[in-house]
Amino acid sequence: xxxxxxxxxxxxxxxxxxxxxxxxxxxxxxxxxxxxxxxxxxxxxxxxxxxxxxxxxxxxxxxxxxxxxxxxxxxxxxxxxxxxxxxxxxxxxxxxxxxxxxxxxxxxxxxxxxxxxxxxxxxxxxxxxxxxxxxxxxxxxxxxxxxxxxxx
Amino acid sequence: xxxxxxxxxxxxxxxxxxxxxxxxxxxxxxxxxxxxxxxxxxxxxxxxxxxxxxxxxxxxxxxxxxxxxxxxxxxxxxxxxxxxxxxxxxxxxxxxxxxxxxxxxxxxxxxxxxxxxxxxxxxxxxxxxxxxxxxxxxxxxxxxxxxxxxxxxxxxxxxxxxxxxxxxxxxxxxxxxxxxxxxxxxxxxxxxxxxxxxxxxxxxxxxxxxxxxxxxxxxxxxxxxxxxxxxxxxxxxxxxxxxxxxxxxxxxxxxxxxxxxxxxxxxxxxxxxxxxxxxxxxxxxxxxxxxxxxxxxxxxxxxxxxxxxxxxxxxxxxxxxxxxxxxxxxxxxxxxxxxxxxxxxxxxxxxxxxxxxxxxxxxxxxxxxxxxxxxxxxxxxxxxxxxxxxxxxxxxxxxxxxxxxxxxxxxxxxxx
Ligand SMILES: [Zn+2]
Numbered sequence: 001x002x003x004x005x006x007x008x009x010x011x012x013x014x015x016x017x018x019x020x021x022x023x024x025x026x027x028x029x030x031x032x033x034x035x036x037x038x039x040x041x042x043x044x045x046x047x048x049x050x051x052x053x054x055x056x057x058x059x060x061x062x063x064x065x066x067x068x069x070x071x072x073x074x075x076x077x078x079x080x081x082x083x084x085x086x087x088x089x090x091x092x093x094x095x096x097x098x099x100x101x102x103x104x105x106x107x108x109x110x111x112x113x114x115x116x117x118x119x120x121x122x123x124x125x126x127x128x129x130x131x132x133x134x135x136x137x138x139x140x141x142x143x144x145x146x147x148x149x150x151x152x
Numbered sequence: 153x154x155x156x157x158x159x160x161x162x163x164x165x166x167x168x169x170x171x172x173x174x175x176x177x178x179x180x181x182x183x184x185x186x187x188x189x190x191x192x193x194x195x196x197x198x199x200x201x202x203x204x205x206x207x208x209x210x211x212x213x214x215x216x217x218x219x220x221x222x223x224x225x226x227x228x229x230x231x232x233x234x235x236x237x238x239x240x241x242x243x244x245x246x247x248x249x250x251x252x253x254x255x256x257x258x259x260x261x262x263x264x265x266x267x268x269x270x271x272x273x274x275x276x277x278x279x280x281x282x283x284x285x286x287x288x289x290x291x292x293x294x295x296x297x298x299x300x301x302x303x304x305x306x307x308x309x310x311x312x313x314x315x316x317x318x319x320x321x322x323x324x325x326x327x328x329x330x331x332x333x334x335x336x337x338x339x340x341x342x343x344x345x346x347x348x349x350x351x352x353x354x355x356x357x358x359x360x361x362x363x364x365x366x367x368x369x370x371x372x373x374x375x376x377x378x379x380x381x382x383x384x385x386x387x388x389x390x391x392x393x394x395x396x397x398x399x400x401x402x403x404x405x406x407x408x409x410x411x412x413x414x415x416x417x418x419x420x421x422x423x424x425x426x427x428x429x430x431x432x433x434x435x436x437x438x439x440x441x442x443x444x445x446x447x448x449x450x451x452x453x454x455x456x457x458x459x460x461x462x463x464x465x466x467x468x469x470x471x472x473x474x475x476x477x478x479x480x481x482x483x484x485x486x487x488x489x490x491x492x493x494x495x496x497x498x499x500x501x502x503x504x505x506x507x508x509x510x511x512x513x514x515x516x517x518x519x520x521x522x523x524x525x526x527x528x529x530x531x532x533x534x535x536x537x538x539x540x541x542x543x544x545x546x547x548x549x550x551x552x553x554x555x556x557x558x559x560x561x562x563x564x565x566x567x568x
Contacts, residue, residue, distance in 0.1 A: 075557050077546045078535045079525055085512035104544055104558040145525035 016057050016064050016114050017042040024055070026119040027126070051133035052150055053126055057114065064114040068125050070133035075104045076145035083144045090136070096125070097132055105149060106140070108132050154183035158193050159504050165199050174200040191218035195227070207231045301375075302331060303356065308380040311438055313349030313401035314339050314358070314372065322434030323401040324348070324372065325446070327473050331356075331376035334469050335436030336451050337363045340370040342492040344516065348374050351403060362476040363495025367421065367464060368435075368451050369472045370495070382438065385445035388467045390423045396463075398427065398450045400437040411460055422453070422462045429454060429461050439463045489515055505529040 021031035024044060034044035036054075044055045056067040076083065087106065091099045100107050110125050137148050161176035177197040185193060191214040198210035211228035218224060305326075314322045314335045322339030326332065333348055340346060340360050348358040358372040390396070392412035399405050411424035429452055439448040448463040455462070479497055487501035493513030500507060506518035509532050514523070530536040538549040543560035553562045 076525065077544075077557065078527070078530050078533070078548065079507075080535065080548050080556055081509075081512035081533055082507035082514070083512075085507075086514075101559075143523045143525070 013042065013057060013059065013064065019114070019117075020044070020055065020057060020066065020122075023117070023119045023122045027123045048126060048130040049134055050150070051130040051137075053130055053133075055126075058111070065111045066114045066117050066122065066125075067109060067111040068129045069107055069109040070129050071105050071107050071149040072133050072137040073106050073140050073149055074147045075101070075106065076147075079144040083140070083146075086140075086144075094132060095128075097129055108136070154180050154185055155189065156504065157183070158185075158189065158196075161193070162196050165196055170200045173197075187217045188221070190214070191221050191224055195224060198227070204231055302377040303354070303375060305350065305376050305378045306380075307352075308382065309351055309378065310382065310440075311351070311399040311401060311403065313347075314434075314436055315347040315349055315355075315401075317341050317343060317346055317434060319434040319452075321401055323399070323437035323450075325438040325449070326378045326381055327371070327469065329378045329381060331374040331378060332361075332473065333358065333372040333374060334449060334473070335370050335372060336368045336434075336449065336464075337365045337370045337495065338368060338452055339434045339436045340372065344490060344492050346372060348372060349401065359490075360492075361490055362472075362479075362497055363490075364472045364475075365495050367468055367472060368453060369449075369464070369469060371473065371476055382440075382446040383444070384466055384470070385441055385443075385447045387447075388420050388465060390441070390447055390463075390465070395442050396425065396447065397440045398425075398432070398437045398463075399440065400433050400450075406431060406437075420465055421468050422464060423448060424455070424460055424462055425450075427461045428459050430459075432461060439466075489517065491515060499532060500529075503529045503532045505532055507533075509533050 020042070021035075021044075024031045024034060024046075029044070029046050031044065034046040034055075036043045036045050038056065041059075042057045046053055051070050051072075054069045054071070056069065058065045058067055084101075087099045087101070094108075097108055097110050100109060108129055110129055112125070140146065141148055157176055157180040161173050161180060164170075164173035164176060174197065177193055177200065180193055181190065181197070194210045194214035194217065198207045198214075201207065208228065208231045211224055211231060214221065214224045215228050309326055312324050312326070312333055314324045314333070317339045318341035319338055322335055324333040324335030324339070327334045340363065344360055346358045346360065348356045350356065356374040356376060358374050361371050361373045363370040390410045392410055394410045395407070396409055397405050397407055406427060408425055408427045411426050413424050427450070432450060432452060435450060435452045437450040438446055439450055441447045446466050448466050449469055450463050451461060453462045454460060476497075483497065483499060486499055488497050488499055489501050490496075491498045491508035491511060491513060493508060494511035496508060496510035498508040498510065498515060500509060500515055501517070503526070505526055506521075506523045507514055535548045538547045540547050541550075541555035541558060541560055542562065544555060544558040546555060546557035548556045550556060550562060554560065555562070
């Protein structure tokens with residue numbers, strides 16, 4: 001998972017970042033505009049439909065991973081037991097995606113090894129995560145309260 | 153929301169504010185209500201007046217709305233009988249309308265006191281059930297539903313069948329005279345209703361009222377009064393190699409013995425046997441000792457290293473029965489529902505809430521309705537009684553000194 005994992009910038013990682021930017025460009029995202037500075041890795045963020053998508057390259061056990069992360073809601077102040085249970089139940093039923101909580105934000109994400117990733121597949125993963133985020137964010141807020149991540 | 157208005161109306165009846173109650177309930181009846189909720193609302197409306205024709209009219213409308221509701225039918229026929237000059241109430245209808253108020257949307261729970269078996273656990277109060285009021289004609293395997301008066305069961309039921317669960321047919325046995333059957337949670341799964349087969353072939357509708365998944369116990373209520381409960385062994389242990397008989401649905405008995413293990417001879421929960429899992433039905437059969445005393449309940453749990461099944465000590469079964477009875481007493485007069493997810497009895501209906509306070513699961517009646525945040529339910533979920541988190545101000549509580557909402561560790565200062 002993207003959070004709290006050791007990060008290291010290396011020559012090969014830079015190579016992979018170039019690959020990701022090429023893939024993003026090929027699916028209509030301007031990499032220069034999307035680029036964000038992370039502490040010691042690479043990241044991009046852009047809007048896909050109504051969902052906010054973040055992309056990271058992470059290294060784990062000497063293997064690079066392509067991560068697609070969509071923050072969806074800030075947790076409500078109440079109803080947490082029911083909401084946490086619902087998140088776990090949904091986690092069982094989502095395909096090719098996982099739900100997680102980091103600090104007070106609920107995320108939907110996918111990660112896969114970067115090796116062999118092509119533009120088609122990257123596009124599919126991003127659309128799928130964005131689709132889930134779109135379906136679920138309002139649903140959670142309406143039922144449990146809290147606040148959409150994209151809402152200030 | 154119509155259901156909120158109904159609940160406010162019910163609250164007003166309970167507070168003795170009949171005029172306000174009548175206004176609210178009539179207002180709610182103008183909204184679109186499900187047939188069951190409409191019937192419930194009308195039953196409560198009937199409580200807002202003493203005028204017999206008014207009550208009859210309410211129950212008539214309720215019966216039209218929900219013809220399956222036995223409670224409505226009983227009340228209707230009672231009040232109809234009161235309308236006739238010098239009428240005698242039918243024998244199986246209480247002389248007064250039932251003390252317990254009709255419940256709102258969720259199905260009513262049975263809050264009857266519990267009577268314990270003769271030996272070992274004889275601390276219970278005497279039976280509070282009315283004397284036999286129903287004909288004892290054979291029921292010939294018909295389903296006997298709730299609300300028809302309890303079926304009198306005279307002969308001893310060594311075992312009953314528990315049918316319709318996810319693992320197939322299992323077994324169980326009566327643990328109270330008021331028709332409470334113990335079986336395993338594996339047998340009932342998350343089902344709210346099953347069929348209970350008596351040794352005579354009579355089939356009763358069973359309602360699961362409480363489960364204890366941590367002990368693999370489920371308690372199923374049938375509308376019956378049981379004359380003879382199996383005598384219970386007073387010993388909390390079972391000696392190694394002690395002979396046992398497991399009785400299963402259909403009357404099949406399995407002679408075996410307690411497995412002689414060096415460990416766990418003082419385990420008051422589980423005892424090992426030399427019975428293989430494939431010799432058993434879905435589980436829940438009573439285990440008797442050489443003196444024909446009830447010593448436990450058979451389960452399909454095994455250790456990780458072999459296929460020998462474990463039994464659960466009868467004392468643990470009765471501890472759970474006791475706990476259930478206490479919970480029912482504590483919640484008397486409150487609206488409760490059995491949570492099929494975790495087996496607990498939830499007070500969510502009392503708050504008009506949607507989720508079980510024990511597991512957070514969505515309760516059956518809330519599954520197909522629009523759910524929304526209910527600030528008043530914070531007390532039910534105990535989310536308003538902790539000191540505010542220094543990072544996010546939530547009062548939902550802490551685990552391992554970390555806020556359940558934002559994960560902030562109380563022992564570290566807030567980074568701003
Ligand atoms: Zn529950």
